[in-house]
Amino acid sequence: MKGIHSSFMLELSAGRKVRNCAAQILISLAALLAIVPLVFVFVHVIKSGMPALNLAFFTSLPSPVGQSGGGMANSLIGSLILVVFGTVIGIPIGVFGGVFLSEYGKGKIAFFMRFSVDLLTSVPSIVVGLYIYSMVVVPTKTFSAYAGGLALSILMFPFVVKTTEEVLRLIPQHIREAGLALGIPRWRVIVSIVLKGAIPSVTTGILLGIARIAGETAPLLFTAFGNRFWPHGLNEPMPSLPVQIYSYAISPFEEWHKQAWAGALLLMSMVFLFNLVARLLLFRDKSGHN
Amino acid sequence: MVQKELVLSIKDLHAGFGSAEIVKGISMDIHRQDLVALIGPSGCGKSTFLRCLNRLHEETEGAWVRGKAELFQQDLYERGADPVEIRSKIGMVFQKPNPFPSMSIYDNVAAGLTIRGIKKRSYVADVVEYCLKQAALWEEVKDKLKAPGTSLSGGQQQRLCIARTLAINPPVILMDEPTSALDPISTAKIEELITELRKQVTIIIVTHNMQQAARISDKTAFFLLGELIEYGATSEVFTTPREKKTESYITGRFG
Numbered sequence: 001m002k003g004i005h006s007s008f009m010l011e012l013s014a015g016r017k018v019r020n021c022a023a024q025i026l027i028s029l030a031a032l033l034a035i036v037p038l039v040f041v042f043v044h045v046i047k048s049g050m051p052a053l054n055l056a057f058f059t060s061l062p063s064p065v066g067q068s069g070g071g072m073a074n075s076l077i078g079s080l081i082l083v084v085f086g087t088v089i090g091i092p093i094g095v096f097g098g099v100f101l102s103e104y105g106k107g108k109i110a111f112f113m114r115f116s117v118d119l120l121t122s123v124p125s126i127v128v129g130l131y132i133y134s135m136v137v138v139p140t141k142t143f144s145a146y147a148g149g150l151a152l153s154i155l156m157f158p159f160v161v162k163t164t165e166e167v168l169r170l171i172p173q174h175i176r177e178a179g180l181a182l183g184i185p186r187w188r189v190i191v192s193i194v195l196k197g198a199i200p201s202v203t204t205g206i207l208l209g210i211a212r213i214a215g216e217t218a219p220l221l222f223t224a225f226g227n228r229f230w231p232h233g234l235n236e237p238m239p240s241l242p243v244q245i246y247s248y249a250i251s252p253f254e255e256w257h258k259q260a261w262a263g264a265l266l267l268m269s270m271v272f273l274f275n276l277v278a279r280l281l282l283f284r285d286k287s288g289h290n
Numbered sequence: 291m292v293q294k295e296l297v298l299s300i301k302d303l304h305a306g307f308g309s310a311e312i313v314k315g316i317s318m319d320i321h322r323q324d325l326v327a328l329i330g331p332s333g334c335g336k337s338t339f340l341r342c343l344n345r346l347h348e349e350t351e352g353a354w355v356r357g358k359a360e361l362f363q364q365d366l367y368e369r370g371a372d373p374v375e376i377r378s379k380i381g382m383v384f385q386k387p388n389p390f391p392s393m394s395i396y397d398n399v400a401a402g403l404t405i406r407g408i409k410k411r412s413y414v415a416d417v418v419e420y421c422l423k424q425a426a427l428w429e430e431v432k433d434k435l436k437a438p439g440t441s442l443s444g445g446q447q448q449r450l451c452i453a454r455t456l457a458i459n460p461p462v463i464l465m466d467e468p469t470s471a472l473d474p475i476s477t478a479k480i481e482e483l484i485t486e487l488r489k490q491v492t493i494i495i496v497t498h499n500m501q502q503a504a505r506i507s508d509k510t511a512f513f514l515l516g517e518l519i520e521y522g523a524t525s526e527v528f529t530t531p532r533e534k535k536t537e538s539y540i541t542g543r544f545g
Contacts (some may be wrong), residue, residue, distance in 0.1 A: 106351070171391070177346055178388045178451070182402035182458055183378025192405045199393040 001005050011184050036098045042268075048263025052258040057266075062228045062244070068255055072263050077237035078145075082224055083214050085149025085234075089211075090156035091206055095195075097157065098164020098202075105165070120158040128154050129219035137223060145231070145238040148224025152213040159212060163205030200285035204278040211274035215267055217242035241267050291496070296363075297462060297492045298343065305311065305335075305342050306425055310405035312338045314516035315357070320509075322461075325488045327503035327524065328496045330513035336496045339513070340464050343494070344380040345373040361462070378402075381455035385467040387447035389439030389454070395422075396435040398450055402458040417457050425453035426483050445476025452483065461508040463487070465495040469502065481506050504528050512536045 056071050063070025097117070101110055128151050136147040171194050179189035195202070220226070225237040226244060241263055248260035298320040305313040313335045320326055328336040341347040342355055345366060359366045365449050366376050389398045399402070399418045408414065418435075422428040427449040431442070439450055448468060455463055465484070469477040484493060485506055497503050504524060511521040512533075520527055520536045531537045 138509055172388070174384055174386060175390060177349060177382075178347060178384065178390065178454075179401075179405075180373075181344060181346060181382035181384075182405075182454065183374055183376075184381065184402065185374050185403050188405050193390050193393075193401070199392075217422045 045094070045261065045265050048258075048261035050262075052262035053265060055263055061230065062259070065253060065256075069272055070259070072241065072244055072259065072266075074230050075226070075239040075241045075244040075263070076266075078224070078226070079214065079241040081145055081231060081234070082148045082152055082220065082238055082240050083210060085145060086213050087154055087206070087210055088158060089149065089153035090209065093153070094157040094160025094206070094209070095164050095202060097161035098166075098168060099190060099195065101161065101165040102168035103194070107125070117158045117161050120154070121162065124218075125151075125155055125216055126221075127216040129221060129223055132219070133222045140235075142235060143223060143225035143235040143237040145224060145236070148220050148238055148240065151219035151223045152216060155216060155219060156209045156213045158188055159209045160205055163208070164198075164202050165203065167201035168194060170201075171197055200281050204282045207274050207278035207281070211271045211278070214274070215271055217246050221246070274288025297322050297324070297361065297431065298494075299358075299360040299363075300343075300359075301358040302517060303339070303342060303355070303359055305338055305347055305353070305355045305357075307354070308352040312516055315343065316513075316518045318511060318518060318521050319495065320492060322492055323488060323490075324492055324509055325507045326494045326509045328494065328511050328513060329498075329500055329539075330519075331501050332498075334513040335516040336513045337466055338502070340382075340466055340494060340496050343462075343464055344377050344382050346377070346382065348373070378406075378458055379460050379462065381458060381460035381463040383448070383451055383455055383463065383468045384394075384463045385450055386471050387444055389442070389447050389450050391438075391440055393439055394436045395431050395439050395442070395450060398439040399453045399457050402454060418453075421453040421456040422450075424456055424487070425449045426479065426486075427453055443476070444470050445479060448472060448476065448480060449483065452480075452487075456487075457526035460491070462492045462494070465493060466499060467496050470498055477502075500528075512539060514539070 015040070056069055057073075058076065059073050060071040061074050062072065065091065082209060097113070098144075101114060104110070105114070121131070132147050132151040132154070136142055136150060140147075163173045164200070176189055176194060179193045220240050220243050224243070225241055226239045226247065227237045227240070231238050245263040245267065248256040248263065251257070296319055298318075300319070301317050303312060303313060303316045310393075316335075316339055328340065330336050338347060343359060343366070347353050347355060355367060357367075361376065361405065365371065390401060393401065396418055399421055400414050403414050403417060406512045418430075419428065422431065427446060428440045429451075430446060431437075439447065442450060448471075452463075466486075469480050481502065484495065487493065495503075497505065503536060507524045509522065510524040510527040512527065512531075512535075514535055520531060522532070527536060528540060531540065
């Protein structure tokens, strides 16, 4: 009796073990498949970018066709200006929008806003570029850092709205009530308790937003446009890393291709760094509680 | 016997959400330094009733209130009454300890003052120390005031929340099942604290625990299905209840 029983159990558990093992292998394979392309891209960009990545690349202007050397210093600075510009406009709109949706987000206005933010996050970036081209570049008759920064901010703020709303919603209602019950006005509860408590997560959202716009090329093509010299005014065409990479990559010159790869490596490292910092911030925040 | 000062006077208070009426015409008077326990089965409206008293009920979507609730002869629901001001006079301690996350122990107690603009450091420090002592938490936290409030144990967090409420010095404190999420030892500490506090504040406490009501309160109100069935001295309600329903509930026949 006992023998039958235990052999039955054994059979059952053996079958389960096999199925479990198969499922684990499949899942691991899927995970591997997701990582492999990333590793390939990384390795390839690093291998192709390293040769041209030297000090001059960070400090000098692009050299004329036919001359070797030169760098992307102007694009680096241009990108910095554009991203800062986009971020400065994008953060307040994004954070306030997210606060509005999370704290006051009832009724038709909120519904409409949520809907349009969702739409805006999925609008192709080239469309945003075209829009700014027609609204800013055409009337002012010049490509400019303003136009580029504006285009980037439009790409950034819906993302920040969404992440801000999400992280604020994670703060339990009873925390807000605790604040209200102390006789603190609603807006102060939101600013000093809800938002303050969520600063690390909101910052993470912002950093991810920055990482996202730092690599955008399409919206800059006909807004900031780019140039081969030092940026000397916000109302001038502004060079940027992605556009520079683009124009070098489609050029017929071997030397420029190398530079494009180096630019790509730099851009990728920057985005990687932003993501890393964002994760660390979130991790530190989480491990800080309890 | 000298009649103590009338603190809260509730007259025919109705409240609910949408088409559901949860509180169905409650009238009761609460005097200075009363410790009133609200008992009754789940869903009988005692929490909703409590939340009407500091106008927190209206923070939930679809909430409505009708009737009168007067604090020192001032109707809480009259036109122009400022909920923010009312809440600074009627403090609240919640069922689940809810210290502000990402704030230190010190900042939690100081929040009611500093966020409302009282910034004088020495004064705030005095209040924080005084309130933590009142909440019987000072000895346990005086060496780690900078530690996050959420790092404390559940019972300590609840005492922290009581200290936070005391810091704004309200004459009335509402407690919504303040010990139901705590272990027996923490519960005993909170009860001890409540009996200590009642010397200076009027306390209304919702509790599921009838022994607790019998132990600490001097008046008990029995709620059933949104109505106030019986309200009187705790000793009488528990030994010689006037109403049959009260007797059935406290002897454990339902609830």
